[in-house]
Amino acid sequence: PPSPVDSSEEPPPGEPSPAPPPVPDTPAGGERMDECGPVLPAGAPQPPEGLTAASWLVHDLDTGEVVAAHHPHGRYRPASLVKTLLALVTLDGLRADEIVVPTEEDANQECTCVGIVAGAEYTVDQLLHALLMRSGNDVAHALATALGGVKLTVRQMNELAIELGATDTHVATPSGLDGPGMMTSAYDMSVIFNHAMRQPRYAEAVATKEIMFPGGPGEEDFPVRNDNRLWGSYPGFLGGKTGFTDDARHTYAGAAERDGTRLAVVLLRAEQRPVRVAEQARQLFDYGFTLATGEGTDAVGTVTTEPSTPEPSDAAAGAADDGTGAGDGAVAAAGTGEQDPFGTTGWIVTLVVTVLVIAGLFVAHRRGLLRRPE
Structure with missing residues (x-):
């Protein structure tokens, strides 16, 4: 990804920055997925004008066929699109009716926030809807706390990404x-979003336009509305996720259906000018449906969620102690066992030194006996 514009990516004192994931010899999704510009079928018209995203991908949700893309494996920041991974870990780890009581730390996260109240009670289902509809960072922290803490949750999210084959x-x-x-790619987010849309609870949550959310003890419930601008304005829209940070810029994932064809669109590092990101997504949906339903249009790649277990590398090992536990999860998912941090070499050196010390003490003792007065 480009250099950050602020200090948000500085690791805690004494901890190194994690090394980036290794680049595989063969690009996931097919040979053309390693191209760095437009990836289009032969004879296809040019993509819509006004697209500002540094990377984007359109694929068929049901077949996985990539209709068109631009710099699909370019690595950029996901912003709140990463909440889809959190939602998947939540679906696996917590029951829908389980009660979560947020802490002060949960409630006081850097916003965008839904407005949860420390000490109040919420069901996991309520929090999941608020997470995906309103993109609440307070809700994300509360779910991570309920899952066992931020460090463990981040580790599980990284493990799931690797399991799905999202190795960027x-x-x-x-x-x-x-x-x-923090990084991802349009290809990886397409893989993750495709898998999520196959989970009924996720698909239902992103397809919800409005819920009444608990207001806390003594307070009235209040409406939480879906922040996706394509609701009510794009025919066949199925739902999606938006994101923004100063470093990531605008990110987007969404799905729509037309005449039995379901497409997903992912954009990374987009800008709102001269064309708003929601409008860019709309244009890519129209473009994608034109290509997907055209005669003789071949796919340029495949989005697949087959498990991926790349060999551990120096880069992966460098990410193993990044302060989040994420690298540990990546190494474990890649098929390595728990390793002794002291290492085999360390134990051999210790044994040799111990033997030399004992020998030295023995020699010194013998010399002392020889020099002892009568």
Whole structure:
């Protein structure tokens, strides 16, 4: 990703920045997915004008076929799109009716926030809807706390990303706020979003336009509305997720259906000018449906969620102690066992030194006996 514009990605004192995930020899999704410009079918018209996203991808949700893309494996920051990974970990780890009581730390996160109240009671289902509809960072932290803490949750999110084959992705925070090493790609987010849309509870949550959310003890419930601008304005829209940080800029993932074809659009590092990001997504949907339903248009790649277990590398090892536990999860998911931090060499050196010390003491003792007065 480009250099950050602020200090949000500085690691804690004494901790190194995580190394980026290794670049595979063969690009996930097919040979053309390693191209750095427009990736279009032969004879296809040019993409819509006014697209500001540094990276984007359009694919068929049902077949996985990539209709068109631009710099699909370019690595950028996900912003709140990473909440989809958090939602998937939540779906696996917490029951829908389980009660979560947020802490003061949960409630006081850097916003965008829904407005949860420390000490109040919420169901996981209520928090999941608020997470995906309003993109609450306070809700993200509360769910991470309920899952066992931020460090463990980030580790699980990274493990799931690798399991799905999203090997450009490194999660640093559960909310999508920028952190050391945070990155993904349009291809990876397409993989993650495709998998999420196959989960009924996720698909239902992103397809919800409005809910009444608990207001806390003694307070009235209040409406939480879906912040996706394509609701009510794009026919067949199925839902999606938006994101923004100063470093990531604007990010977007969404799905729509037309005449039985379901497409997903992902944009990374987009700007609102001269064309708003929601309008850019709309144009890519129209463009994608034109290509997907055209005669003789071949796919340029495939979005697949087959498990991926790349060999551990120096870069992966460097990410193993990044302060989030994420690197540990990546190494574990890659098939390595728990390692002795002291290392085999360390134990051998210790043994040799011990033997030399004992020998030295023995020699000194013998010399002392020889020199002892009568």
